[in-house]
Amino acid sequence: MEDPYEELRRRAADLATGELEPRAAVYDRDALFPRESIKRLAEEGFFGLMIPPEYGGMGRGLLAYAVVMEEIASACASTALIWGVSSALVAGSILAWGSEEQKGRFLPALGRGEMLGAFCLTEPGAGSDAGAVKTLARREGSGYILDGEKMFITSGGVADLYLVVASTDPAQGSRGLTAFLVERDRPGISFGPPLEKMGLRASVTSAVYLHGCRVPEQNRLGREGEGFRTALSALDRGRVGIAAQAIGIARAAFKRARDYARRREQFGQPIASFQAIQWKLVDMATDIEAARLLCHRAATLADRGERFTMEAAQAKLFATRMAMRCCEEAVQIHGGYGYLRDYTVERLMRDVKVTEIYEGTSEIMRVVIASHLLR
Numbered sequence: 001m002e003d004p005y006e007e008l009r010r011r012a013a014d015l016a017t018g019e020l021e022p023r024a025a026v027y028d029r030d031a032l033f034p035r036e037s038i039k040r041l042a043e044e045g046f047f048g049l050m051i052p053p054e055y056g057g058m059g060r061g062l063l064a065y066a067v068v069m070e071e072i073a074s075a076c077a078s079t080a081l082i083w084g085v086s087s088a089l090v091a092g093s094i095l096a097w098g099s100e101e102q103k104g105r106f107l108p109a110l111g112r113g114e115m116l117g118a119f120c121l122t123e124p125g126a127g128s129d130a131g132a133v134k135t136l137a138r139r140e141g142s143g144y145i146l147d148g149e150k151m152f153i154t155s156g157g158v159a160d161l162y163l164v165v166a167s168t169d170p171a172q173g174s175r176g177l178t179a180f181l182v183e184r185d186r187p188g189i190s191f192g193p194p195l196e197k198m199g200l201r202a203s204v205t206s207a208v209y210l211h212g213c214r215v216p217e218q219n220r221l222g223r224e225g226e227g228f229r230t231a232l233s234a235l236d237r238g239r240v241g242i243a244a245q246a247i248g249i250a251r252a253a254f255k256r257a258r259d260y261a262r263r264r265e266q267f268g269q270p271i272a273s274f275q276a277i278q279w280k281l282v283d284m285a286t287d288i289e290a291a292r293l294l295c296h297r298a299a300t301l302a303d304r305g306e307r308f309t310m311e312a313a314q315a316k317l318f319a320t321r322m323a324m325r326c327c328e329e330a331v332q333i334h335g336g337y338g339y340l341r342d343y344t345v346e347r348l349m350r351d352v353k354v355t356e357i358y359e360g361t362s363e364i365m366r367v368v369i370a371s372h373l374l375r
């Protein structure tokens with residue numbers, strides 16, 4: 001039987017290896033926003049991957065998203081992140097929680113990649129404890145006034161549309177949170193300078209400031225008090241994507257390590273002939289397959305409309321640790337050359353670390369998994 005994902009995977013792989021990968025090293029070196037790569041993803045329709053055809057998208061599910069994410073991330077992890085935040089977190093949330101009017105207003109442009117989305121949950125004092133958001137949304141007339149500060153926002157200042165989680169009722173804690181869609185050109189929204197990062201240097205990460213930012217009621221996403229659920233459901237999808245991103249990076253590290261081990265000679269033979277090196281490669285290849293199964297299991301549950309919070313957390317926890325290990329081993333197999341900027345594995349090792357941190361740290365993944373196991 002024909003694999004319904006193979007044609008999509010091949011398209012993504014062709015774009016990734018043919019066009020994204022050759023640019024990735026320069027984007028990283030110069031910390032350049034990968035504009036051309038994002039444009040090509042848009043032209044190929046990938047921003048509309050999960051958007052239904054009535055809004056101009058391909059109408060595919062989370063498994064298709066994971067398949068494409070792995071291919072893009074194996075070429076340029078920064079491009080993969082920018083694409084993932086806009087499509088899975090922002091467009092995905094509008095699809096799940098938005099009114100018909102909001103879907104019609106935002107999804108076609110997000111799906112064409114003409115509009116880029118950013119997801120604003122984290123604050124200086126609310127990281128792992130995401131329910132502790134302090135940004136306030138005060139009702140005024142027919143809308144809301146937003147005041148607060150968001151931290152670590154992917155595509156901050158570059159994106160056109162900001163999904164902002166704010167408190168409409170501080171006394172209710174996380175139950176008083178509400179999500180809003182804020183366009184970049186609204187007075188009262190401004191952005192910090194790009195943060196200097198260890199990796200993913202081509203993706204912009206910055207603070208987002210909201211000072212007396214007036215947002216009409218039509219831009220409230222879902223009902224008052226539903227913001228935390230909106231954010232958590234976005235993160236479930238996002239975590240499947242981060243697992244796939246990590247797998248893509250690990251795959252790239254494995255491929256480079258294997259090729260190098262075949263080429264590099266010491267003691268008169270390729271280092272690939274040493275069992276110590278072979279076993280590293282064996283463990284990398286096996287772990288990558290195991291992580292992909294976990295990732296695809298979570299995505300499949302999501303596509304069937306079943307709960308997948310625990311499975312998404314398991315996939316992210318396992319895949320990101322596995323990918324970190326793979327990148328370390330890939331550098332090790334390259335010896336001193338792996339420590340040089342000229343070799344891709346150096347970038348992969350810097351890029352992969354954050355997969356264990358964002359969209360919920362590994363510690364928080366364990367908290368999520370434990371809460372399900374011990375119910």
Ligand SMILES: Cc1cc2nc3c(=O)[nH]c(=O)nc-3n(C[C@H](O)[C@H](O)[C@H](O)COP(=O)(O)OP(=O)(O)OC[C@H]3O[C@@H](n4cnc5c(N)ncnc54)[C@H](O)[C@@H]3O)c2cc1C
Binds near residue numbers: 151197367
């Ligand atoms: C490059 C990058 C891009 C990002 N993009 C976005 C974005 O687009 N939108 C957005 O909203 N956020 C984004 N983030 C923020 C990211 O999700 C947070 O950094 C992450 O959730 C952790 O929060 P924190 O940094 O405040 O760490 P903290 O929450 O302060 O955690 C510090 C340490 O304590 C541990 N810890 C905390 N609580 C517990 C606990 N209960 N049990 C055990 N250990 C615990 C953590 O695991 C971690 O090791 C991004 C971050 C980075 C680095």
